Amino acid sequence: MTDRRGFLKSAAIAGAPAILPAQTPSDTLRVAFVGVGNRGSFLLQNMLRVAGVRVVAVCDILPDRAAAAAKAVADAGGNARQWTDFRKMLDQQKDIDAVVLATPDFTHKDFDLAILEVGKHLYAEKPLALTVDDCKMVARAAAEAKGVFQAGFQLRHDPRRNGSMKFIHSGGMGKVLMCHGIRHGGDLPRDIPWYFDKKNNGDIVVDQGIHILDLFTWAIGAHPVRALASGGTNLFIDVPPGRTVMDNYNLIFEYPGGERVNFSHHYFDPPGFSGIQERVFCAGGAIDLVQATWIPRDKRGAIKLDVPDEKEDSTYMALKAFAENVRGKKTPLNSAESGVRSTVQAIMATKAIYEKRIVTWDEVAGGA
Numbered sequence: 001m002t003d004r005r006g007f008l009k010s011a012a013i014a015g016a017p018a019i020l021p022a023q024t025p026s027d028t029l030r031v032a033f034v035g036v037g038n039r040g041s042f043l044l045q046n047m048l049r050v051a052g053v054r055v056v057a058v059c060d061i062l063p064d065r066a067a068a069a070a071k072a073v074a075d076a077g078g079n080a081r082q083w084t085d086f087r088k089m090l091d092q093q094k095d096i097d098a099v100v101l102a103t104p105d106f107t108h109k110d111f112d113l114a115i116l117e118v119g120k121h122l123y124a125e126k127p128l129a130l131t132v133d134d135c136k137m138v139a140r141a142a143a144e145a146k147g148v149f150q151a152g153f154q155l156r157h158d159p160r161r162n163g164s165m166k167f168i169h170s171g172g173m174g175k176v177l178m179c180h181g182i183r184h185g186g187d188l189p190r191d192i193p194w195y196f197d198k199k200n201n202g203d204i205v206v207d208q209g210i211h212i213l214d215l216f217t218w219a220i221g222a223h224p225v226r227a228l229a230s231g232g233t234n235l236f237i238d239v240p241p242g243r244t245v246m247d248n249y250n251l252i253f254e255y256p257g258g259e260r261v262n263f264s265h266h267y268f269d270p271p272g273f274s275g276i277q278e279r280v281f282c283a284g285g286a287i288d289l290v291q292a293t294w295i296p297r298d299k300r301g302a303i304k305l306d307v308p309d310e311k312e313d314s315t316y317m318a319l320k321a322f323a324e325n326v327r328g329k330k331t332p333l334n335s336a337e338s339g340v341r342s343t344v345q346a347i348m349a350t351k352a353i354y355e356k357r358i359v360t361w362d363e364v365a366g367g368a
């Protein structure tokens, strides 16, 4: 088994410096957006609320999306240049300090590398990449980069989940024993075709379930050692036509300290039937991450945690943290290290599903 730092150490070139914040000429962070579709436009709306940030460029291969994003910036009182080629943008527009990348999953490795290589700070949507080798390449590039790399696991910045995690990590409920999650809802967005082909996104554990696996692995503080899993397509067979991604799966992970995670995810939940659950069971009680409430083992009744900014959106909080990280005040909570670990964990589970067998971390992570 590899310890949690070992994986990245082996990915990083020996002697590479830790991530250092790049110099910005002023306190204003000048940001470019690449990919302003479904997620990118939501990130943009939230970034426009972050103090000390100016969105100076927007890029999408679809010109009407770039134009809509530029209009959103103008409506907020700013001015962003429009691009359809992000490499040209990085080459020609010199006033960009940081990039927010929200293009489809299959582009992440190449685009992350291209953006890090030219020294920009990067907020990169998940997953890091679609193969373990590509994840390692992104991790290596992030470790060597001049800019800060923050992965788009914004739920770590969700006020309730973040507050719950601080409580867990403070030892408030004792040792973590088990995490239990469900994400039962409707199908993937039918108007975005790339989501339905697993070649584009590594299938739904890597593209979607990864958020919850990231939270649970963060709670436990180590990567899993073994994955048992089962999944498939039971309702949306060839819907939409050509679909290759699953519509349901169940996972069990074992961790080095004997902790376990179980996670159930499907897309055929009737509205309002079960929804989302993220629960961490500890020696002294259990906590609901979504609600930030916990129940001690020896008492009936939930105790609400006092959480700052409780109503604030997780994406806004993640982008605000990104701006602060770039200014050198904080190390990203969603570092390349944690992002790679969660992506590899999702790849490991997918392999266990496809091959119908127990899969170990060591065989997937290449003994790193």
Ligand SMILES: NC(=O)c1ccc[n+]([C@@H]2O[C@H](COP(=O)([O-])OP(=O)(O)OC[C@H]3O[C@@H](n4cnc5c(N)ncnc54)[C@H](O)[C@@H]3O)[C@@H](O)[C@H]2O)c1
Pocket: 034, 035, 036, 037, 038, 039, 040, 059, 060, 061, 062, 065, 084, 085, 086, 102, 103, 104, 105, 107, 125, 126, 127, 152, 153, 154, 192, 207
């Ligand atoms: N963190 C989250 O909660 C969350 C939620 C949804 C999506 N995402 C992630 O965000 C990313 C985008 O997903 P989406 O739902 O917005 O998909 P989308 O298809 O709606 O948006 C992707 C955009 O990228 C553009 N694009 C594609 N190639 C490009 C290129 N070479 N240069 C510039 N633009 C390009 C597309 O035209 C499109 O507008 C994915 O990686 C997805 O996993 C994350």
